[in-house]
Amino acid sequence: MTNRLAPIKLDSYQPLREVVCESLREAIRNGVLKPGERIMEIQLAEELGVSRTPVREAIRKLELEGYVVMMPRRGTYVASMSIRDINEIFEIRTALESLSNGLAADHITDDELEHLQRLLVIIGGYIKEGNIEKIVETDIEFHDLMYHAARNERLVGIISNLRDQLTRFRTLSMSYPGRLEETLDEHRLIVEAIANGDRKAASKAAERHMENSEKTLLKAMEALEREKKSKAKKAKK
Incomplete structure (x- = not known):
């Protein structure tokens, strides 16, 4: 074995x-x-x-x-992950991310905000290098910091569990053409809203980020499925 x-x-x-x-x-x-x-x-x-x-x-x-x-x-x-499973997870996570970011706008400290801004710069550098592994690692750190800035540990636990269920797809989603740059822009809008203490804007920015993340993941999965079918056809010839 x-x-x-x-x-x-x-x-x-x-x-x-x-x-x-x-x-x-x-x-x-x-x-x-x-x-x-x-x-x-x-x-x-x-x-x-x-x-x-x-x-x-x-x-x-x-x-x-x-x-x-x-x-x-x-x-x-x-566990297999169906399209319906993904839809359900994102539906719940979008609502919770919106709540979390709104709370972060109220409770984040200056040190945490500075850390978020520094992580954006680091992620931007990894995008230029094309270092997916480091991008994923730093993206997780970025979101974890925002969750904890909400000052609600139960919320952190629930969101983290939902996020973990989709971790296996993270690299697939981020590798989709143009998604890395879009994600960075979405993160910047989130941090800007939190920095301004604008709870409503932070919540809306989180919702847009989740919606775009879901759309990109589904597109990436469709593309991967087409690629698999194409390879299977070629193998039969």
Whole structure:
């Protein structure tokens, strides 16, 4: 059997079940464990070098987060993401991002605002370099900072969970032609509204950003599907 997952390092301060959960979560996000693929506890435990118990506990948590589905008498599978799922997630997330940004306009500190502005410059530099990995990493930091500026921890947890469910598509969406520059402009409008303490404008800017993000993701998915069908046709010839 070829291992796809790296063995767990047992020197972490976190509980083993949390380390295993994060490892499996990343494997799903990065497409190592693919949508629709069956999850086998024994195989995962062997690959990670742990017992089945922390794997079982991690799978239960991932089910609550929407990463896997447990089907009676059929087993556990990596959750597939339908267009309807994406629509529903964005519908909820748009409302929550609007609320979060509005609250951030009321509560953000000068240091946090300066940090947001600095991150915009950093992201702009990575866009020029074409460094997608760093863009994604810094974009996550940017949004996390805005969420925490809202000063509502429950809201942060809910939004983060919804965002995590779409993380596997982040690179696909950002790689769509022109989207990186559009995203940066949308982020600038958000930061400008928050800096002005304009709650209404910050909420509206968040809504536009989410709407455009959803449209771009769906376009990117359609393009990817066309590419797959084209390659399949060529392979048959």
